[in-house]
Amino acid sequence: MKKQKSITDILLPLGVFALIAVLWFVITGTEVVPGFLLPSPTKVAIAFVKDIPTIMGHTGYTIAESVIGMGISIVIAFFAAVIMDKFACIKKAFYPLLVVTQTIPAIAIAPILVLWFGFGIAPKVILIVIVCFFPVAVGFLDGFASVDADEIKLLCSMGANNIQIFRHLKLPRSLPHFFAGFKVSSSYCIVSAVISEWLGGTNGLGVYLNRVRSSYDYDKMFAVIILVSVLSLMVMAVISVLEKKLMPYRDK
Amino acid sequence: MNYILTAEGISKTFDDKTIFSGLDIHLPEGKTVALLGPSGIGKTTLMNILSGVMLPDRGKVTLCGEDITGKPGHISYMQQKDLLLPYYTVLHNVALPLIIKGVKKKEAMERARQYFDFFGLQGYENKYPSELSGGMRQRAALLRTYIQSDKVVLLDEPFGALDAVTRAKMQKWYLEISKELGLSTVIITHDTDEALILADKVYVMGEGLRVIDIENKPDDFELTEEFIRLKKEIVSLL
Structure with missing residues (x-):
């Protein structure tokens, strides 16, 4: 049951992107909008190429924060989900708190985290964890709960203990749910890092964005905005590859 | 007669409703017995008791003379659904009972692999269950059941979900391998047909329990007059 992507599936969205690019060229070329407000695509490209060494340095920093933050999120989410799955009362007690963490506006809490933890990497990582932890934890929880009671009965009849039931049923069953949450989280994580850097830091794309905004270098700003999107897309692509690798049976 | 599995005086009551009382089942070694009856008569309850997953109110179950009442793990039990795990290959699924028992994965898979030819599953070792047809999945589930315990297997409507043609093929096949x-x-x-084709002894669970012995089954038994006669008799009992 392999899903074949048809040519139109690829061409249609590409066409939309191309249309936006053309519009951008036309609007800037005809100077309907003044050049300093909306730089032309060529200007943005030139700004990007000219400043590549600086931008790459900041990019590395932002990626490092995101990877560390995401990694910590996954580890915490996994153990929290295992504990909540095992003890229903803990789930009842803590689940509302998890939901509440999702309602906190990241942009408001970031300066406070800077105040508490300084201008280094710590407040960025903490913000990423706050934002990214929840979808992953919910993914694991849903996955653990999706195990069929008959499958548990089958493994019990084989004499399986709890660890074996977890290893052979709950963990593999949770993978698709985990990846669904992981993808949502990953799309947030780079943006969270950038926001956090913007609101207080010494390194990273957020700091760079803030700096070029202050000096009215909107061409550079646009370049980095596009870069942040591309980075998020790349992260999602990496996750898709990982997903295929870990769940080869999904394509069969 | 040498019985490998016996259940004697089994009684079970749910919420003041007696499912059965003083039920006796005897399974001769190397033979097949069928429990035949309409839905809701307590067939699966009886299976749960035989496999040790459920305790009877009274009575005992013995396997090779050993009391196994309420002790699971001695007899393998194949449920209606094949319950093949979609994320494991067929070989890995079939080897799972050995892996659970503590055999190393590699060795368990090697041991399981030896039966693939016999169960008509050669070439499917590294496929995933979703790539198999209904009949093939059922074979794999049966092989897993056999690897779990080669003494006695309990089958709960194993071919119920298959189409009529595949079911007939699977019944023939099961007769041969068993x-x-x-x-x-x-x-x-x-x-009724399935019970008569597969079993050497049919327990008809209708109004009370009746036992019908079928001895010296000829080939193509389902085409004989004897088959029709027994079928009529069973239908009248149900």
């Missing part, structure tokens, strides 16, 4: 492996089988079914 004879060759010397399997002792208890099979639950609500299909």
